[in-house]
Amino acid sequence: MQQRTRKERRFDETERDLPDLSGRVSTATVAPTTLDRFWSVLSYLGKKNPLPxxxxxxxxxxxxxxxxxxDAKTGLWEAEYVAAMFSQHSSSAIIDAVSAIADKIDLDECDPARGTHVKALYGGKSLLKLGPSGHNGISSEVKKLHGGKDGEVVPTVARVPEGANGLLEMKTFHAEAEGWGxxxxxxxxxxxxQTSDPIGILRTTFIEPPEPVPGMPELYKHIHALIKPTSSWFYLSASPYNLYPFLREFREDHYPHGTIILRDSSWMSVRGLLTTLTLGTEDYKVDRMEKIHSWLPKRKMICVGDSTQSDPEAYGEIYRRFPQWVKAILIRKVEDIAAIGIEAKNEPERFEKAFEDVPRDVWHVFSDPDTCKKLIDDVVSKH
Known part of the structure; x- marks a missing residue:
């Protein structure tokens, strides 16, 4: 279905018109030094980089x-720490990329800071070393944590020299092993x-002020009040990490606090940006949900998605793998067919196939979020 949408909306043609930076050499205002190139090469080693x-x-x-x-064996706290590191100075290749999209999108003009590490203080006292970052400027690793209580939110603050900027403070939510999520x-x-047009996706993803889906903030507020303040929330998106500040602000304005999980990709691969947003989303989401299950296998999860991409298929698959873990699946039926592309996305047969072997009282397709409140009430009281 994703391939059909891309074909009907001529994604391949749009992508061919976007610049490909993969083979280009950065020509920043200040030419890269031999040491810069050395660190760039080492960044391909990822965590094995000996000299970040x-x-x-x-x-x-x-x-x-x-x-x-x-941790299931030790009982001690741990968490996956993700950091993104970029240079404040743009290369001309990046500037060319933004210009080539001809004002249709507006992105931060930043080169990844490859092979870089940063020190941070967890809870104001425990020193963590995050990184080294890979070639995309992103580092990801599990860290052991000292202290923390169920439901507690502990800040971690980056220790950086004066002049460095960004999102220098993060929050770690300590999730108790059992309960809802x-x-x-x-x-x-x-x-x-609400668009399957390639340029429309770029526009609504990057430059238009984000708008919450009507009724969804109220539904999430209802769920949050019902299931407990110490419940875990995860926001799973196929967007690249460059969108994190934008999405974090949107979440803070409208929805309960939670972990935003994004793809390990960078917008430097501009030509492949639309592919990242529109292809392989089912496998990606199933993989990330398996990771969440490995963290919190005793939780009771409520999964919420929509009909525009592969949420029904991904949630159906995760239920079949962990039927005791998923207690409810809510799928918002996006009904502006002209905008989303293929009518088959909302056909009953699509949902029946996606939720094969999933009990009928577990999954629900809705148009009005308000109708889900009673469903969630019943699910929570039942379990």
Whole structure:
């Protein structure tokens, strides 16, 4: 279905017109030094990089909010820490990329800070070393944590030289092992996108002020009040990490606090940006939900998505793998067919196939979010 949508909307033609930076050499205003090239090469080693460089005053650092969980064997807290690191100075290749999209999108003009590490203080006292970052400027690793209580939110603050900027403070939510949790899609589930046109996707993703889907903030507020303040929330999106500040602000304005999980990709691969947003989303989401299950296998999860991409298929698959874990699946039927592309996305046969072997009282397709409140009430009281 994703391939059919891309074919009907001529995604391939649009992508061919976008610049490909993969084979281009960065020609920043200040030419890269031999040492810069050395660090860039080492960044391909990822975590095995023996000589990561520290954050400098000319770098940008984003620390991403996360969720801590107790290790099943030791009972001690741990959490996956994700940091994104970029240079504040743009290369001409990046500027060319933005110009080539001809004012249709507006992105931060930042090169990844490859092979870089940053130090941070968890709870104001425990020193963590995050990184080194890979070639996309992103680092991801599980850290052991000292202290923390069920339901507690503990800040972690980056230690950077004066001049470095970014999202220098993150929040770690300590999730108790049992209880409820929510996994939510973003585009067309809680944030209005409602387009399958390639340029429309770029526009609604990057430059238009984000709007919540009508009724969804009220539904999430209802769920949050019902299931407990110590419940875990996860926002799962196929967007690249460059959108994190934008999505975090949107979440803070409209929805309960939670961990935003994004793809390990960078917008430097501009030509492949639309592919990242529109292809392989089912496998990606199933993989990330398996990771969440490994953190919190005793939770009771409510999964919320929409009909525009592969949420029904992904949630159906995760139920079949962990039937005791998923207690409810809510799928918002996006009904502006002209905008989303293929009518088959909303056909009953599509949902029946996606939820094969999933009990009928577990999954629900809705148009009005208000109708879901009673459904959630019943699910929570039942379990």
């Amino acid at each position: 460089r520290p954050i400098t005053a000319s770098d940008t650092v984003w620390l991403l909010d996360n969720t801590a969980y107790r 929510v996994i939510s899609d973003v585009d067309d589930t809680i944030k209005v996108t």
